[in-house]
Amino acid sequence: MIEVNRTVALSPERVFAVLADGWSYASWVVGASHIRKVDPDWPAVGSQIHHNVGPWPLVIQDATEVLAMEANSLLEVHARIWPVGAARVRVRLDPRNGGGCEITLGEEIADGPFRSLPKAAQATLFRPRNNESLNRLVDLAEGRSPQPSRPS
Template sequence: MAEVSLEIDAPIDAVWAVLADGWSYAGWVVGASHIRDVDTGWPAPGRRIHHSVGPWPMTIEDTTEVVRCEPNRLLELDARLWPVGAARITFTLTARSESLTEVRMGERAVRGPTTLMPNAVQDAMLVPRNRETLQRLRALAKGRLSTP
């Protein structure tokens, strides 16, 4: 499993607010280019974000579904990108203080051709992408603190 972590200078509820806002997904997930719809009740288990991935006009339309949700603590997603495959992505939040949150992001291929790639190759592809994803998540969480 490709795993990265980042400490974010924001309270856990500010970080969670970004994760819980399905419409913000394309703003912090590297590769997501457009949100077409978000199921009512996101991020409850079974709810989906309907997204496009990749540069226009070569986008792939698919969905990401919530597998498990523990508000302010954990969000587990099944991210689909057919025909490439699907990945299980887990975000774990830990409050380090009232104003500092550690976010751990783990990702692994679970279906499709990408599961045939050795773990070292998956890690080499996913770790830099996921580091950038967490940097973008941090920017949005901190931005919410400065918005009145």
């Protein structure tokens, strides 16, 4: 899995509140352009966000499904962009002594025609995009009013 990380002065709960808001997905995931529907039990395992990827009018309609979730510490999803493929994406939130947390965003190709792409090539594609996604996630978490996350 290709990973990027960042340590922030935000609690894991504050960052997870953004992850738990499926409607915010297109605001921080680079490439997602429109959210059509969010399952009511998001981010429970098996729940989905139905989204568009890409610029209009060249959009692909697909969905992202939760594979694993631990409130305030982990969200792992299977993000589809079919027929291009699908990726497994993991966001891990690790609390730091004295406050704040380290956010780690990892991604790897899970399915599709690019699955055999060497890890070095995946890193070249994913690192800049995931650094920007991580920056957007942090900006959203910093801009939110403090609120407890929705446990699932």
